[in-house]
Amino acid sequence: MSEPLLELRNLRKYFPLRDALGRRRGAVRAVDGVSLSVARGTVLAIVGESGCGKSTLGRLALRLIEPDVGSVLFEGEDLRALSPAALRARRRDMQLIFQDPFASLDPRMTVGAAIAEPLRLHRIIPRSGEAARVAELLERVGLRPEAARRWPHEFSGGQRQRIAIARALASNPRLVIGDEPVSALDVSVQAQVVNLLADLIRDLGLTFVLISHDLGVVRHIADRVAVMYLGSLVEEAPAEALFAAPRHPYTRALLAAVPGRGLRAPPLEGDVPSPIAPPPGCRFHTRCPHAEAICREQVPALTGEAHRAACHLQDRLPPAPPLREAEPGGERLRRLQSFFQPAGSDA
Amino acid sequence: MVLEIRDLAVTFRTDRGPLRAVDGVSFAVEAGRTLAIVGESGCGKSVTALAAMGLLPGNARLSGSIRLRGREMATLAQAEWRRRRGREIAMVFQEPMTSLNPAFTAGEQIAEVLRLHERLGERAAFDRAIALLDRVRIPDAARRARQYPHQLSGGMRQRVMIAMALACRPRLLIADEPTTALDVTVQAQILALLDELKRETGAAVVLITHDLGIVADHADDVVVMYAGRVAERAPAARLFARPEHPYTVGLLGAAPRIEGGPSRLASIEGTVPDLLRPPEGCRFAPRCPFRGADCIRQPPLAEVEPGHATACWRAPLDRVLAA
Numbered sequence: 001m002s003e004p005l006l007e008l009r010n011l012r013k014y015f016p017l018r019d020a021l022g023r024r025r026g027a028v029r030a031v032d033g034v035s036l037s038v039a040r041g042t043v044l045a046i047v048g049e050s051g052c053g054k055s056t057l058g059r060l061a062l063r064l065i066e067p068d069v070g071s072v073l074f075e076g077e078d079l080r081a082l083s084p085a086a087l088r089a090r091r092r093d094m095q096l097i098f099q100d101p102f103a104s105l106d107p108r109m110t111v112g113a114a115i116a117e118p119l120r121l122h123r124i125i126p127r128s129g130e131a132a133r134v135a136e137l138l139e140r141v142g143l144r145p146e147a148a149r150r151w152p153h154e155f156s157g158g159q160r161q162r163i164a165i166a167r168a169l170a171s172n173p174r175l176v177i178g179d180e181p182v183s184a185l186d187v188s189v190q191a192q193v194v195n196l197l198a199d200l201i202r203d204l205g206l207t208f209v210l211i212s213h214d215l216g217v218v219r220h221i222a223d224r225v226a227v228m229y230l231g232s233l234v235e236e237a238p239a240e241a242l243f244a245a246p247r248h249p250y251t252r253a254l255l256a257a258v259p260g261r262g263l264r265a266p267p268l269e270g271d272v273p274s275p276i277a278p279p280p281g282c283r284f285h286t287r288c289p290h291a292e293a294i295c296r297e298q299v300p301a302l303t304g305e306a307h308r309a310a311c312h313l314q315d316r317l318p319p320a321p322p323l324r325e326a327e328p329g330g331e332r333l334r335r336l337q338s339f340f341q342p343a344g345s346d347a
Numbered sequence: 348m349v350l351e352i353r354d355l356a357v358t359f360r361t362d363r364g365p366l367r368a369v370d371g372v373s374f375a376v377e378a379g380r381t382l383a384i385v386g387e388s389g390c391g392k393s394v395t396a397l398a399a400m401g402l403l404p405g406n407a408r409l410s411g412s413i414r415l416r417g418r419e420m421a422t423l424a425q426a427e428w429r430r431r432r433g434r435e436i437a438m439v440f441q442e443p444m445t446s447l448n449p450a451f452t453a454g455e456q457i458a459e460v461l462r463l464h465e466r467l468g469e470r471a472a473f474d475r476a477i478a479l480l481d482r483v484r485i486p487d488a489a490r491r492a493r494q495y496p497h498q499l500s501g502g503m504r505q506r507v508m509i510a511m512a513l514a515c516r517p518r519l520l521i522a523d524e525p526t527t528a529l530d531v532t533v534q535a536q537i538l539a540l541l542d543e544l545k546r547e548t549g550a551a552v553v554l555i556t557h558d559l560g561i562v563a564d565h566a567d568d569v570v571v572m573y574a575g576r577v578a579e580r581a582p583a584a585r586l587f588a589r590p591e592h593p594y595t596v597g598l599l600g601a602a603p604r605i606e607g608g609p610s611r612l613a614s615i616e617g618t619v620p621d622l623l624r625p626p627e628g629c630r631f632a633p634r635c636p637f638r639g640a641d642c643i644r645q646p647p648l649a650e651v652e653p654g655h656a657t658a659c660w661r662a663p664l665d666r667v668l669a670a
Contacts, residue, residue, distance in 0.1 A: 049530035155617050186387035186619075187557065191612035193603035213531065216603030220612060223571035241606055257535040257607055260560025267535035270486075271500045279478035303585070323606050328587040329599065335668055336590075339636035 003076055004037035006175055011035070011060050011070035013053075017276065028086045028275050030056040031067075031245040032231035038175075038207055038224075041259060045222035045239070047209040047254070051275055051311075052228040054211045058177045061209065062094050063087065074175070090183070092122040092171035099158035099180035105152040111138075111163050112148030125283060137166040142196060158189035162196065177209040182217060194220055215258050224309070227251045230275055230283040237307035246320050247309035250284045265321075283310065348414070349551035350399060355411040357394050357403060366622050368394045371577040372411075373648075376566045376568070378518065378556045381545060381552040383483050383583070385559060385598075389619055390572040393457040396523050399553065400438055409604040416518060434464045437512035443504035453480065454492025460514045470586030479510040483540060502533035509540065516548055523555040538565055546657040559602050559624035563587055571595050574620050577648055581655040591657040591664055593635045629659070637661045654667040 009036045014027035031053040046054045059065045059071055063079045064263050072079045074090065082090060095118075098104040105114055115134045119125055135145035141162040152160060155312055161181065168176055181197070182190045198221050201208050218225060219239065225250065226236040234250040246252045253268040270287050273279055279286050285295040287332045292313050302310040311317075327333065353369055357369040369391040376382040384392040397403050399413055401420065415435060420428070432438075440446050448456060457479055458472035466476060473492070480488035483506040496504055505525060511521055517643045522541065526534035542565060545552050556564060562569055562583060569586045571579040571594065579592035590596050600613025617634045620626050632642035641660050650659045661667055 049532065050383060061667050114393040158618065187559075188387060188601050189618065191603070192614050192616075194603060194612055195614055198609075214603070215531075219605045219607075220609050222601045222609075240608070255531055255605065257531045258560065259534070259538075259558055260563045260602075260604070260605075262564065267539050268532045269536070270501055271533065272530070281616075328584070329590065330588075332665070332668070333590065333599065334595065336593075336596045336664055337613045339637070339667075340597045340615060341602055 003040075004073075005040045005075060006038040006061060006209070007073040007076075008034060008036045008057070008061060009071045009073065009188045010059065011067045011072070013056055013060055013065065026276050027301040029231045029278060030275065031060060032278075033070075034228075034231075034233050035070075036226055036233070036236065038209060040174075040207055040222040041205045043201055043208045043210060043221050045218040045225045046213060046228060047212055047215060047218055047225060048228035049213060049254075049272060051230075051272060053275075054228050055179055055230040057228070058096070058179050058209065058211045062096055062177060063094075089122075092118070093173050094175045095168035095173040095177070097161075097164055097168050097172065097176065097181045099183050101157060101164045101184070102152075104164050105167075106161060107152055110148065111150055111152065111155075114152070114163065115148070115167045115170050118167065122171050124171055133170070133235070137170055138163075140200070141166045142192075147248050156189070158185055158193055161185065161193055165193075165196070165200070169204070173206075175207045175209070177211065179211045180213070181210070183214065184211070190217075197221060215254065227254065230272065232283060232308075233302055233308075233310065234284065235307075235309040236302070237309075241307050243323055247304075247307065247314045247317070248284075248311050249288045249290055249313075249317065251309075252320050253287075255320075282310070308319065348375045349378050349416055350553065351412070351414040352395070352399065353414075354396060355395065356412065357391075357398055358408045359404075360406045361623070367625075368575055368622060369398065371571075372572070372575075372577050374570050374577070374580060375555060376519070376551040378551050379545065379549045380567045380568065381542075381554055381565055382396040382568045383554045383556055383562040384570045384572060385556055385562050386572035387557060387598075387619060389574070389622065391575040392572050393523055395440075395572070396521050396553065397557050399519075400432060400436055400521055401425070402432075403521075421430070422573070433460055433517075434515045436519045436521065437515070437517035439505070439508050439512050439520070439522040439525045441653065442526045443501070443508045444496060447504060449496055452493050452495055452541075457492075457507070457511045457514055460511055464515045464627065471554055476510070479514060480507065482513075483507075483510045483544075485510075494504050500533075501529055502536065505537050506540070508535070509544070513544060513548065518552055519553070520545070520550045521553045521555070524557070525554075526561070527557070541565070559599060571598070574625060575622060575657060576630060577656075578631065579651060579655075579657045579659075581657075585652070585655050589652075589655075591655065591662045592631075592659050593637050593661065593664070594631045595657075596664070597634075629636065637664075637667050639644050 013031040014029050016027045017025050019025045048054050060067050061340050112134050117132050134148050138145050182193050220238045225242045226237050229236050229250050235251045256265040281297045282295040282300050285291040300312045301311045302308045353373050355372040359366045381480040386392045454476040457476035461467045461472040461475050477488050477492045485491050485506050526537050566583045569583050573594050577593045597615040615634050628645050632638040646658045648656045648659045650656045651663050
């Protein structure tokens with residue numbers, strides 16, 4: 001494999017907690033020793049439940065926040081070693097798409113101005129070429145060029161997310177991080193935006209990091225998947241392998257909990273423990289149906305090459321139940337659905 | 348029948364004119380069964396639930412019939428609704444934090460319901476509250492009963508809501524997106540708990556959700572709503588095996604599944620209509636790949652097989668495939 005576009009090395013980020021007098025009282029261990037790399041032109045999904053550290057990891061990767069320990073390499077270059085000016089120049093290569101398109105667009109800026117802003121900021125094209133570039137970007141995300149003159153509030157949630165995507169793409173970034181980019185959207189609109197993202201990733205050769213709690217969405221666009229639990233990676237593998245043969249009991253529990261697959265396994269018990277005082281040993285042992293003495297005592301290392309998992313028992317676990325189930329609607333439903341051609345636009 | 352709704356219509360007065368959020372909705376739920384109402388934002392599923400609980404806001408006008416165990420409720424006074432809510436009808440909402448009172452402990456809030464409706468004494472009510480918390484599998488229930496909502500996790504707060512809803516053994520439980528705010532592993536726990544309690548108490552359950560996967564796993568019957576109307580109504584197994592409304596077909600294809608790999612999702616073009624200016628005839632027609640000239644007239648909800656009705660001129664959809 002060629003040199004990764006993005007490489008996270010042993011990242012750690014604790015958020016200190018203070019009492020009313022400002023004294024330190026422990027810390028939220030948001031990200032605790034995560035190493036990951038993202039190959040050029042691929043999609044890595046980071047999945048996990050709330051508080052697992054996936055959003056913090058995304059912000060660390062863009063150096064929007066500073067890690068306590070560890071480094072972020074972008075095209076082999078350590079982002080922490082860059083001067084402020086050099087980092088600003090680098091920013092055009094890295095963009096972020098947020099969950100909430102209502103919050104991420106400035107209501108006082110026309111759509112065209114919002115998309116043009118990064119063009120000016122990074123002096124990407126002369127002013128004279130701006131309008132044409134904005135129109136091209138709007139069309140690229142399935143909106144009409146006239147949208148440039150309108151205001152964010154005139155658009156639906158799905159359209160606003162398209163605008164946010166156009167803005168993120170304006171500077172021709174090499175890396176885009178999407179933090180729950182389709183989670184706020186209704187199913188029918190979500191499908192349009194998922195299809196759009198898949199097209200853009202393919203057509204523009206984007207490297208994409210998808211932060212998501214939705215395994216269905218992840219299955220549709222990710223090449224590799226990293227599963228986090230309480231600030232640590234528990235498993236990382238090619239999407240195909242992770243869904244077909246998950247090794248970590250937590251990954252298996254996540255897959256089993258996805259609704260719509262029949263109620264086969266009893267649900268995982270209990271809540272996620274506090275990231276302020278995570279359990280010793282394997283952090284998942286308090287909820288793991290397989291836990292043994294060693295799991296309570298020793299932190300398991302992430303082992304394996306292309307398919308890595310952090311579980312003491314991974315070689316002894318029973319095989320994961322098979323995923324594939326015949327869809328009840330069968331061939332008839334597939335034929336009917338073929339009439340719902342993915343369209344470019346909801347404009 | 349525990350709940351029978353007939354031709355329900357709800358119209359809101361708004362600054363921009365009357366908005367008919369629910370238009371001609373009919374369904375029924377038997378004891379011990381779960382009926383799911385599924386649809387996207389603005390389809391009218393939550394307004395239908397609020398109507399069935401007598402909780403519509405003041406600017407809403409209701410017509411049609413809501414029968415609870417044979418008794419007409421649509422014309423009842425607020426005082427009568429209040430008497431029945433909590434006792435005969437109970438509800439669980441999406442966000443337990445906003446439905447629980449932050450100033451009282453979990454145990455006190457459940458005990459309050461018992462004192463009000465069952466006329467239990469203070470001590471007996473609190474003991475029953477602890478038993479109920481234990482019943483909804485809150486570990487260490489006696490200690491948790493003395494804690495405030497902010498000291499509990501999201502999953503535990505939802506369990507408290509369920510304990511409160513079940514306190515007076517209601518005949519009808521309405522759950523409006525009860526797990527939407529929860530993580531997927533906790534969601535599975537809460538839905539399993541609701542199933543178990545339904546089996547045990549024989550209550551009828553109306554489950555409002557946007558998630559077809561939840562419908563597949565937990566519902567006996569389904570109503571699919573679109574833009575205020577019923578698009579399709581069927582036993583759950585039939586809806587998935589043989590959907591007969593184009594919207595249902597599109598929705599099934601648009602929901603990303605973990606089986607089957609990175610295929611393209613079905614895409615329903617466009618967006619839901621503005622209910623202040625709904626399209627004439629079939630409201631789904633502007634987004635429907637099977638639309639024709641006849642769709643300018645509103646299709647009636649008609650049976651395609653026993654218990655399975657759809658509001659589509661093209662049904663049964665096999666004719667589309669044969670064409």
